[in-house]
Amino acid sequence: xxxxxxxxxxxxxxxxxxxxxxxxxxxxxxxxxxxxxxxxxxxxxxxxxxxxxxxxxxxxxxxxxxxxxxxxxxxxxxxxxxxxxxxxxxxxxxxxxxxxxxxxxxxxxxxxxxxxxxxxxxxxxxxxxx
Numbered sequence: 001x002x003x004x005x006x007x008x009x010x011x012x013x014x015x016x017x018x019x020x021x022x023x024x025x026x027x028x029x030x031x032x033x034x035x036x037x038x039x040x041x042x043x044x045x046x047x048x049x050x051x052x053x054x055x056x057x058x059x060x061x062x063x064x065x066x067x068x069x070x071x072x073x074x075x076x077x078x079x080x081x082x083x084x085x086x087x088x089x090x091x092x093x094x095x096x097x098x099x100x101x102x103x104x105x106x107x108x109x110x111x112x113x114x115x116x117x118x119x120x121x122x123x124x125x126x127x128x129x130x
Contacts, residue, residue, distance in 0.1 A: 004032040006105045007067065008098070008114035009039040011130055013046065016059050022130040023113065033067045036104040038097050040069060070104055079103035083122055094118045 005026060007015075012035065014020045027033060043060045050056035080103040087093050094102075095118075102122045105112040111126040112119055119127045 003030065004034060004108070004110050005128065006034050006036065006070075006101070006108065006110040006112045007039060008101055008112055008116060008119070009042040010115035011113045012039055012043055012063060014115065014130075016043075016056075016063060020130060022128070026113075027066070034070050034104075034108070034110065035064065035067045036070050036101050037072065038100040038104075040064065042097060070108065072100065072104075075107050076100070076103045079106045086123055087121060090121070092118075092121045094121060 007023070011020055011023060015023050023033065040060075043063075044057075047053050047057045047060060080099055083099050083102050083106070087099070094116075098116065098119065102112065102119060102125050104110075105125055106122075111128045113128040113130045115130065117129070119125060
């Protein structure tokens with residue numbers, strides 16, 4: 001998926017709060033952005049903690065409309081297992097939801113745009129530190 005990127009929740013949140021410059025430039029250049037359903041769930045959890053949930057939810061749905069949502073399948077699950085095993089053997093775990101997000105990136109062979117440095121622990125994952 002040339003010209004495509006996968007968004008981690010940290011980038012989605014940054015974009016909702018500040019209009020992430022790298023993401024804006026990527027989209028303006030005709031690039032495509034994808035969001036794993038796991039990240040959408042994390043965004044929805046953030047809505048529940050928001051002081052103005054209805055406004056925040058509207059912002060999340062607006063972002064969702066500008067990206068393509070990806071759903072987990074058996075390949076995603078297999079990648080999750082491989083990543084979990086690799087990180088466990090190395091003694092360098094990362095949050096469970098982030099393992100799922102990394103599994104999507106590997107499945108679709110897309111770089112992952114994130115602010116979380118721990119994604120660098122995942123073998124074969126291309127990380128864009130935005």
